[in-house]
Amino acid sequence: MGNGNDQPINSNSSDNPGDIERDRVEANTSASASPPRKSVKASPKNASKSSRAALSARLKRSKDVELFVFDETDQGDENTSPLVDVSTIDLDVDTADSQPKQQITLKSEQGRLLLLLPSSSTTSFAPSEWEELCQQLTLRLNSGDRFLQPNTTVHLIARDRLLDGRQLQEIDELLSAAQLHMKRVYTQRRQTAVAAVTAGYSVEQNTKLDHFNQSPDAGEALDAPLYLQATVRSGTEIRHPGSIVVLGDLNPGGSLVAAGDIFVWGRLRGVAHAGSEGNADCRIMALQMEPTQLRIADKVARAPEKPPAHYQPEVAYISQGSIRIAIAADFAQLPVDTP
Amino acid sequence: MAMNRIIVVTSGKGGVGKTTCTANLGMALAKAGKRVVVIDADFGLRNLDLLLGLENRIVYTALDVLAGECRLDQALVKDKRQPNLALLPAAQNRSKESITPEQMKKLVRALSKAYNFVLIDSPAGIEMGFRNAISAAREAIIVTTPEISAVRDADRVIGLLEANDVKAMRLIINRLKPAMVEAEQMMSVKDVQDILAVPLLGVIPDDEQVVVSTNNGEPLILGKELTKAGIAISNITRRLQGEKVPLMDLSAPKESFFKKLRQLFT
Ligand SMILES: Nc1ncnc2c1ncn2[C@@H]1O[C@H](COP(=O)(O)OP(=O)(O)OP(=O)(O)O)[C@@H](O)[C@H]1O
Ligand SMILES: [Mg+2]
Numbered sequence: 001m002g003n004g005n006d007q008p009i010n011s012n013s014s015d016n017p018g019d020i021e022r023d024r025v026e027a028n029t030s031a032s033a034s035p036p037r038k039s040v041k042a043s044p045k046n047a048s049k050s051s052r053a054a055l056s057a058r059l060k061r062s063k064d065v066e067l068f069v070f071d072e073t074d075q076g077d078e079n080t081s082p083l084v085d086v087s088t089i090d091l092d093v094d095t096a097d098s099q100p101k102q103q104i105t106l107k108s109e110q111g112r113l114l115l116l117l118p119s120s121s122t123t124s125f126a127p128s129e130w131e132e133l134c135q136q137l138t139l140r141l142n143s144g145d146r147f148l149q150p151n152t153t154v155h156l157i158a159r160d161r162l163l164d165g166r167q168l169q170e171i172d173e174l175l176s177a178a179q180l181h182m183k184r185v186y187t188q189r190r191q192t193a194v195a196a197v198t199a200g201y202s203v204e205q206n207t208k209l210d211h212f213n214q215s216p217d218a219g220e221a222l223d224a225p226l227y228l229q230a231t232v233r234s235g236t237e238i239r240h241p242g243s244i245v246v247l248g249d250l251n252p253g254g255s256l257v258a259a260g261d262i263f264v265w266g267r268l269r270g271v272a273h274a275g276s277e278g279n280a281d282c283r284i285m286a287l288q289m290e291p292t293q294l295r296i297a298d299k300v301a302r303a304p305e306k307p308p309a310h311y312q313p314e315v316a317y318i319s320q321g322s323i324r325i326a327i328a329a330d331f332a333q334l335p336v337d338t339p
Numbered sequence: 340m341a342m343n344r345i346i347v348v349t350s351g352k353g354g355v356g357k358t359t360c361t362a363n364l365g366m367a368l369a370k371a372g373k374r375v376v377v378i379d380a381d382f383g384l385r386n387l388d389l390l391l392g393l394e395n396r397i398v399y400t401a402l403d404v405l406a407g408e409c410r411l412d413q414a415l416v417k418d419k420r421q422p423n424l425a426l427l428p429a430a431q432n433r434s435k436e437s438i439t440p441e442q443m444k445k446l447v448r449a450l451s452k453a454y455n456f457v458l459i460d461s462p463a464g465i466e467m468g469f470r471n472a473i474s475a476a477r478e479a480i481i482v483t484t485p486e487i488s489a490v491r492d493a494d495r496v497i498g499l500l501e502a503n504d505v506k507a508m509r510l511i512i513n514r515l516k517p518a519m520v521e522a523e524q525m526m527s528v529k530d531v532q533d534i535l536a537v538p539l540l541g542v543i544p545d546d547e548q549v550v551v552s553t554n555n556g557e558p559l560i561l562g563k564e565l566t567k568a569g570i571a572i573s574n575i576t577r578r579l580q581g582e583k584v585p586l587m588d589l590s591a592p593k594e595s596f597f598k599k600l601r602q603l604f605t
Binding site: 052053055056059060063064065066067068069070083084085086087089090091093095126127128131132234235236237252253255292293295300302303 | 343374383384394395396397398404405406407410411412415425431432433434436437442445446449450452453454455509510528529532533536537538539540578579580581582583585586
């Protein structure tokens with residue numbers, strides 16, 4: 001019985017010396033001392049492996065179940081210090097191995113597409129980061145495919161990230177599925193350059209790429225709006241250093257984070273964060289505004305407890321230091337305070 | 340005397356009631372005056388916030404704390420109904436690999452200084468997410484339903500917990516249907532315990548009210564009149580704190596029916 005891991009199934013316990021014998025003795029003791037049915041017995045002090053075996057043996061001999069009874073020693077813990085205030089706790093975190101919040105970017109420039117990988121403090125991709133990146137790329141390709149001309153050339157801007165042949169091929173396959181062709185790889189890494197040449201791409205190494213390095217510094221012009229035709233589902237977060245337009249719904253559990261405005265031509269039911277770099281003039285617009293939460297710059301608001309009788313297009317904006325929602329049709333007439 | 344306890348709620352099999360138990364135990368312990376933090380360790384498929392009705396109050400997650408983007412207390416969502424209860428939310432948009440057991444330990448250790456109880460809601464499975472969830476635990480609550488598949492997975496998890504030195508384990512059997520057990524169509528409590536050989540913390544009957552409370556984001560335990568499942572959870576909470584509470588008789592409705600019948604005739 002028990003979990004059956006400890007011995008071959010066919011072994012006859014009476015032939016076995018040592019442990020098994022001891023268990024039987026313990027089991028006998030407790031069985032003989034066991035109170036009549038319907039009663040509840042205390043469990044031994046430590047639910048360790050041997051006491052589990054003992055419990056198992058007792059259970060075999062009894063028709064009862066055995067209920068846990070708390071015992072101070074169960075915790076085996078010397079920690080009796082008084083509680084501290086959680087706000088005084090300073091977690092010494094190592095931010096180096098946290099993953100970047102930047103996402104993959106597709107930009108069109110002079111008739112070709114640039115695919116920019118997010119920059120990061122770590123040059124090689126952790127498996128989970130790579131998986132997320134491929135998912136992002138798939139989503140961007142699928143949700144923008146009406147605008148992607150077949151046979152467009154794509155240049156991959158790999159920055160200082162390390163890519164191997166398999167990863168390059170993976171990106172190429174995703175692009176090919178959208179009828180795009182990866183031709184050239186820009187990299188600052190020798191290793192990536194070698195992999196790219198081996199795989200048959202042309203390579204630009206060490207080219208000055210400053211204008212691609214979207215840094216999150218304040219005062220930078222926003223990127224062109226990101227236009228997505230998609231349902232943004234739970235667990236999907238779309239970040240963009242510009243405005244985001246979604247032709248579809250933002251589901252609960254999904255989130256949009258835009259440095260500019262957010263425009264949802266559908267139901268907005270997840271979390272939307274406009275002006276994520278601090279611009280409090282940004283707005284959130286939706287045909288049907290039922291958000292889990294809205295954020296503009298550093299302000300956060302929850303939806304009103306009571307949903308309106310019927311929905312109409314609305315605009316969320318900051319006025320007098322807090323987020324307000326106005327009916328879109330009325331919004332133009334509202335005296336919005338401008339800095 | 341404060342004994343700060345770190346308890347992981349885990350199961351192996353999915354959908355057996357880990358999150359339901361964590362939310363309700365957390366709320367019940369808080370109601371009993373303990374300072375409680377519940378941690379959602381189900382990165383990518385978080386639910387605990389929904390069951391507690393705290394979804395719309397989340398601003399930061401555990402990952403933001405680890406990335407140094409906010410302080411630990413900023414990420415904690417306080418429950419308005421029950422100020423003793425706080426939630427540390429998981430990230431919804433990241434995979435289970437985005438946090439390591441070491442990072443989890445760091446978070447849990449820190450929180451255990453400020454709370455009497457740290458309850459960790461483990462994801463299903465035995466992979467990275469599970470490993471994260473158990474990494475800092477001193478005690479484990481194994482949740483299973485009385486079905487062979489769930490019990491088999493629970494047994495596997497118990498083995499893994501032992502191997503990871505989490506020795507204080509207790510069992511919750513959830514969604515028991517007494518009528519089915521009596522008709523010998525469902526494993527009994529005894530059957531389950533015989534296989535798992537873990538002390539029993541309690542048995543929660545199958546109860547439609549659980550689904551209702553899940554949908555409302557109001558833990559069962561907050562209801563004005565506790566249903567049987569609510570009483571079971573309240574008993575479990577008391578046992579966890581050292582009270583000796585006998586198992587409740589789940590076959591009661593039948594008996595009381597006969598009792599009533601008898602009363603009618605006498
Ligand atoms: N005692 C019960 N009676 C009826 N329904 C229940 C009971 N316990 C849980 N449920 C239902 O079972 C479902 C799964 O519960 P829950 O989400 O708590 O499981 P879980 O183990 O956390 O799942 P996962 O592995 O996906 O994290 C929910 O719909 C919940 O309402
Ligand atoms: Mg769960």
